[in-house]
Amino acid sequence: MAPTVSVLTAVFNPTRADLDACIASVRHQTLGEWQHVLVDDASTEPHVADALAAAAAADDRVVVIRRREQGGIVAASTDALAAATGEFVALLDHDDVIEPTALADMVTALTAGDGADLAYSDHDILRADGMFATPALKPDFSPEQLRNQNYILHFVVARRSVVEAAGGFRPGFDGAQDHDLLLRISERTDRIVHVPDVLYHWRQAATSVAADPSAKTWAYDAGVRAVQEHCDRVGIDAEVTAGRLPGTYRVRRRLAETPTVSVIIPTRGGSRRVLGVDHCFVAEAVRSMVETSSYPDLEFVVVYDTATPQPVLDYLRAIAGDRLVLTEYTKPFNFSEKINVGVEASSGELLLLLNDDTELITPDAVETMAALLTDPTVGMVGPKLLFPDGTVQDGGHVYHEHVLAGLVGWHGASPGPGQLRPLAVEREVSGVTAASAMLRRDVFDEIGGFDPVLYINFNDVDVSLKIRATGRRIVWTPFASWYHFESQTREASAEPEEWAEIDRRWHDEINADPYYNPRFAPRRTDWLERPWHSGAPALEEADADQGFGSWLLDRLGGTISGSSSSAWWRAPMLALALFVTSWALAAEVGAGPNPLRRIGVTGGAVLIWTLLLALAFHRRRWVLASAVLLAAAPAASGHLALAGREAVAWIGTVLVATLIGPVSRARPPVAWALAGAVTLVDAGVWWLAADDRAGSGDGALAFVRDAPAVFGAGDGGWALASVGVWWAALVVLVAVWIMGRHASLVIAVVAALAVLTVVAWWIADQQGSSAADVGFVLLAGVLVAAAARFDHEAAGGPIAVTAASVALGVAWSASLLEFADGRWWAGAAAVVTLAGSIRVTVGLVGRSSAD
Numbered sequence: 069m070a071p072t073v074s075v076l077t078a079v080f081n082p083t084r085a086d087l088d089a090c091i092a093s094v095r096h097q098t099l100g101e102w103q104h105v106l107v108d109d110a111s112t113e114p115h116v117a118d119a120l121a122a123a124a125a126a127d128d129r130v131v132v133i134r135r136r137e138q139g140g141i142v143a144a145s146t147d148a149l150a151a152a153t154g155e156f157v158a159l160l161d162h163d164d165v166i167e168p169t170a171l172a173d174m175v176t177a178l179t180a181g182d183g184a185d186l187a188y189s190d191h192d193i194l195r196a197d198g199m200f201a202t203p204a205l206k207p208d209f210s211p212e213q214l215r216n217q218n219y220i221l222h223f224v225v226a227r228r229s230v231v232e233a234a235g236g237f238r239p240g241f242d243g244a245q246d247h248d249l250l251l252r253i254s255e256r257t258d259r260i261v262h263v264p265d266v267l268y269h270w271r272q273a274a275t276s277v278a279a280d281p282s283a284k285t286w287a288y289d290a291g292v293r294a295v296q297e298h299c300d301r302v303g304i305d306a307e308v309t310a311g312r313l314p315g316t317y318r319v320r321r322r323l324a325e326t327p328t329v330s331v332i333i334p335t336r337g338g339s340r341r342v343l344g345v346d347h348c349f350v351a352e353a354v355r356s357m358v359e360t361s362s363y364p365d366l367e368f369v370v371v372y373d374t375a376t377p378q379p380v381l382d383y384l385r386a387i388a389g390d391r392l393v394l395t396e397y398t399k400p401f402n403f404s405e406k407i408n409v410g411v412e413a414s415s416g417e418l419l420l421l422l423n424d425d426t427e428l429i430t431p432d433a434v435e436t437m438a439a440l441l442t443d444p445t446v447g448m449v450g451p452k453l454l455f456p457d458g459t460v461q462d463g464g465h466v467y468h469e470h471v472l473a474g475l476v477g478w479h480g481a482s483p484g485p486g487q488l489r490p491l492a493v494e495r496e497v498s499g500v501t502a503a504s505a506m507l508r509r510d511v512f513d514e515i516g517g518f519d520p521v522l523y524i525n526f527n528d529v530d531v532s533l534k535i536r537a538t539g540r541r542i543v544w545t546p547f548a549s550w551y552h553f554e555s556q557t558r559e560a561s562a563e564p565e566e567w568a569e570i571d572r573r574w575h576d577e578i579n580a581d582p583y584y585n586p587r588f589a590p591r592r593t594d595w596l597e598r599p600w601h602s603g604a605p606a607l608e609e610a611d612a613d614q615g616f617g618s619w620l621l622d623r624l625g626g627t628i629s630g631s632s633s634s635a636w637w638r639a640p641m642l643a644l645a646l647f648v649t650s651w652a653l654a655a656e657v658g659a660g661p662n663p664l665r666r667i668g669v670t671g672g673a674v675l676i677w678t679l680l681l682a683l684a685f686h687r688r689r690w691v692l693a694s695a696v697l698l699a700a701a702p703a704a705s706g707h708l709a710l711a712g713r714e715a716v717a718w719i720g721t722v723l724v725a726t727l728i729g730p731v732s733r734a735r736p737p738v739a740w741a742l743a744g745a746v747t748l749v750d751a752g753v754w755w756l757a758a759d760d761r762a763g764s765g766d767g768a769l770a771f772v773r774d775a776p777a778v779f780g781a782g783d784g785g786w787a788l789a790s791v792g793v794w795w796a797a798l799v800v801l802v803a804v805w806i807m808g809r810h811a812s813l814v815i816a817v818v819a820a821l822a823v824l825t826v827v828a829w830w831i832a833d834q835q836g837s838s839a840a841d842v843g844f845v846l847l848a849g850v851l852v853a854a855a856a857r858f859d860h861e862a863a864g865g866p867i868a869v870t871a872a873s874v875a876l877g878v879a880w881s882a883s884l885l886e887f888a889d890g891r892w893w894a895g896a897a898a899v900v901t902l903a904g905s906i907r908v909t910v911g912l913v914g915r916s917s918a919d
Contacts, residue, residue: 071179072101073171073225074154078144079108079162084115086163086271091123091130093165099172105151106162108134109144142245145237149228158225159246163271165194166223170267174225177263185257186226186250190587191268193487200269204487205595207496208582209260212543215295216493217316218247223268230257241294243287248294255302264586288314295319304443313483313492318547321439329434329506330367330416331357334397334406335424337376340553349553350424351383357422358387363434369393371410373401404518404527407502411512419512423503425553429454433548437506440494440543447540448507448532450500451548452491454480461552463490464497464544467581469590471529471570473501476593480549485595497544498581499532504550511535524563526570533574 075094079087094104104127106120120132133147149157156178160166167173170189177187192203206219213219224246234252241248254260288310295317296308306321335350354368368388372381374396384392395413397406411419418438430436430451437449453462463475463484475484475491484491502518505528515534518527532542570578580586589596 070099070101070172070175071156072103072154073099073156073158073175074103074105074152074228075158075160075171076145076148076152077104077106077160077162078141078148079106079111079116079120080138080141080144081111081113081116082163084119086273087116087119089165090160090162091119093168094160095123095127095130096168097166097171098169099175101154102171103129103131103152103154105131105133105148107144107148107151108132109140110135110138140242142237142239142242145245149231149236152228155228156225157228157231158223160268161222161270163273164222165269165271167265167267167269170223171225173263173265173267174223177261178225178227182259184259184261185230186224186253186260187263188220188225188260189223189263189265189267190585191222191270192266194269194271196272200266201272202487203266203587205264205266205585205587206262206488207585208262209254209258210496210583211254212541213493213495214247214250214254215298215317215319216311216495217489218244218250218291219488220250221246222270224250226253241290244290244294247291248298251294251298255298285314291315292317306439311492313489316483316489316492319494321436321442323435323439323442326363326365326435327418327438328365328367328416329363329418329420329438330369330411330414331420331422332369332371332407332410332414333422333424334371334403334410335376336373336401337380338424347553348380348383349426351380351387353422353424353426353428354384354392355387356426356428360428360431361434362431363438366434367391367393367414367416369395369410369414371395371397371406371413374398402520402523403502404523405520407527408517408520411509411517417509418506419509420506421502421504422550423552426453426504427551427553429549429551430547433550434506436545436548440545441506441508445539445541446543447511447535447538448500448505448542449548450497450505450542450544451550452480452544452546453501453504453550453552456551456553460491461554462501462503463593464495464583465499465501465529465532466584466593467498467529467578468584468588468593469579471526471578472591472593474593475595478594488595490595491546494543494545494547496541496583498536498542498577498583499529500542500544502528502531503552503554507535511538511540514538521569522566525566529570529578530573533577536577 077090082090091104091106094102104123106123108116108120111117117134120134124130124132131151133151135144135147145159156175158171158174174187174189178184188206190203190205193201195201204219204221207213210219230253231249234249234256236249237245238248292308292310296306299306299308299319304319304321305324306319309318309320311317331354333350333353337348337350339346339348350370350372354370357366357368368384368391370384370392372394381394384394393413395409397409399405407421418441420434420437433451437451440446440449450462450464452460455461458480460475460478460480460482462473463478466472466474474497478484478491482491483489515531515538517531519530522530535542
């Protein structure tokens with residue numbers, strides 16, 4: 069029998085609808101062994117007591133406690149904990165909701181293997197319009213990050229015995245009671261597991277932190293005290309202050325001593341122009357440290373190639389004086405060996421590995437990194453590295469099906485994407501670049517230094533993973549930074565033998581980064597989720613300190629360059645560019661019956677549509693809507709020239725289908741009116757278009773069979789194949805909706821099919837035409853738009869969207885082939901359609917390794 073989970077909920081004046089939704093989300097759990105303890109903290113709204121009484125009467129697993137006077141969330145949570153009887157306790161706010169499998173998934177994680185004491189999941193924001201937004205896809209347990217911010221937040225399930233042993237909820241920490249409790253539990257156990265699924269939906273109420281991070285500043289004050297007391301308890305000599313952003317903290321560790329730091333710089337004395345200025349890299353690297361660093365005891369060990377110009381060495385002697393140690397390297401280039409030679413020639417207790425193409429930015433960078441290394445559990449520290457233009461060159465290594473530098477291209481002052489704001493806090497990472505990294509000499513000696521076999525690339529990856537293999541942590545800090553003129557002195561390239569060697573040594577580690585998240589897109593480092601894994605946008609624009617003009621220029625530049633900070637903007641921008649091009653092509657079609665031009669327009673519409681689907685499904689839903697409409701426009705314009713007035717109906721139908729979801733939530737009567745209006749418009753357009761079409765066959769069965777072929781008579785191998793694929797895709801789509809319990813969608817699609825079939829068949833019978841075929845083009849658009857409305861709770865969402873996309877692609881391809889002349893054009897069309905379908909499938913479903 070599964071263990072019981074007691075869900076603890078402090079209640080104070082939520083709306084009736086929100087409270088009912090919260091209670092219902094627990095009642096509908098797939099895990100049957102639960103107890104829901106709701107403590108009414110003397111709510112003043114009468115509907116609260118009614119809702120709680122109704123919940124208790126409906127299920128005896130619901131326990132309701134009413135406090136006589138309001139005591140705050142800590143007092144209410146303490147009462148809930150005292151009434152809990154389950155082996156585990158879960159924390160749930162009174163207006164939030166959890167997934168149906170949330171408790172079962174958490175219990176599975178807690179009881180697997182040797183068991184764990186605490187589990188937490190990913191979460192997202194539940195907006196006022198009912199849509200999910202901004203998923204917080206979290207790392208595995210990261211104690212340094214937990215000190216800098218409560219990144220765990222929701223959803224937490226822990227052993228009741230551990231919570232009670234840690235002291236439960238402490239008075240005086242209202243607003244930060246969860247963070248305080250998590251810190252105290254982390255002091256008692258490291259058996260903390262992360263469930264990488266969005267199991268919790270944090271409602272964006274008007275007065276909540278989810279809606280406005282500055283709404284409860286007193287909560288952050290309590291958070292500062294919680295982190296300060298945690299540091300005092302565990303022996304971290306630090307001053308804790310509020311961070312630059314609400315909900316973040318700065319743990320400024322103190323250095324009781326200032327041991328010698330040996331700065332190891334391999335060089336060949338190279339020079340190059342950077343931002344219009346001649347740079348001798350090693351000279352500028354040492355000069356910036358001498359003139360900018362406030363650290364009192366630095367030793368500069370420069371390992372120089374024999375070919376290094378003598379004036380460079382003379383300049384180094386002049387600027388560094390007796391703190392300079394020059395070591396000649398006479399062998400062929402080997403970065404790893406040069407580092408080892410430099411360490412052997414050094415005398416410092418701490419080693420700062422530094423590329424010669426760097427320039428110090430923050431004066432106290434060395435102190436900040438050295439202070440982190442006073443913790444014996446920390447093996448290496450890396451700073452924030454910036455390109456000369458101020459954008460991020462490295463935010464810590466990411467090993468996610470590849471070896472990557474994190475957050476490349478983000479502005480240096482940006483906190484980074486999403487709720488976790490990874491550029492704003494100190495946090496654990498799997499590795500840091502040797503372009504700038506600090507470690508203790510004893511750790512360097514223990515791991516055997518750098519391996520000369522990895523002579524150019526991946527040597528820092530190898531060192532990072534060897535340090536982690538000793539059980540030590542690697543920490544990245546944004547409070548120490550350098551400029552890094554990456555690959556200015558040597559060409560950046562990876563030798564095949566280096567790839568093979570790093571994969572042989574660390575295959576598992578470079579394919580599963582515990583400090584990233586398996587739900588993030590592979591081979592990316594910008595915290596973008598895999599398509600359709602949560603169904604919510606991964607990025608939020610937060611450049612409040614940037615003027616609109618510079619913001620727009622950044623976005624346009626990012627669209628062209630592929631900057632990750634502009635990823636969500638790229639889809640509509642690309643759609644707009646393709647729209648203009650396709651519109652011009654469509655205008656050419658009207659000049660004459662040129663089949664090549666017609667093929668170009670129609671084929672372009674297919675390709676544009678599939679690519680835009682693959683791009684837009686990654687992003688915000690309003691981006692999806694705009695991309696769909698912009699992509700539909702060139703397709704409509706092309707068919708306006710090729711097929712007539714029905715293209716107008718295409719635009720109207722896709723517009724309504726895309727917007728009907730949010731409209732139905734806010735104004736259901738308006739949604740019904742829109743749906744009815746577009747149906748009437750479509751019927752009228754079909755009637756007008758019918759008189760110049762050939763008949764599509766006798767009888768209803770032939771009509772239904774042939775209609776998806778679109779503009780064709782339904783004969784021939786390809787046309788029959790397109791019919792089969794179209795109907796198969798529709799069956800898959802409806803089956804997924806049925807399994808996901810989306811009865812309204814199933815009813816809507818089946819009803820739409822019936823109406824389309826009956827009305828179009830009647831028109832065909834009256835007009836003697838195949839106007840119904842036009843209707844199926846429109847239906848394909850409706851299916852794709854409806855599938856795109858899926859939220860992440862829909863099981864099999866990627867399959868449904870892919871099926872709808874394939875249906876649309878096949879419909880368009882049949883139209884394309886109607887104008888194709890010869891087998892070569894048919895083959896080309898088949899390749900285009902297949903490529904588009906594969907691209908959509910890969911883009912939407914993602915790799916199987918994510919599951």
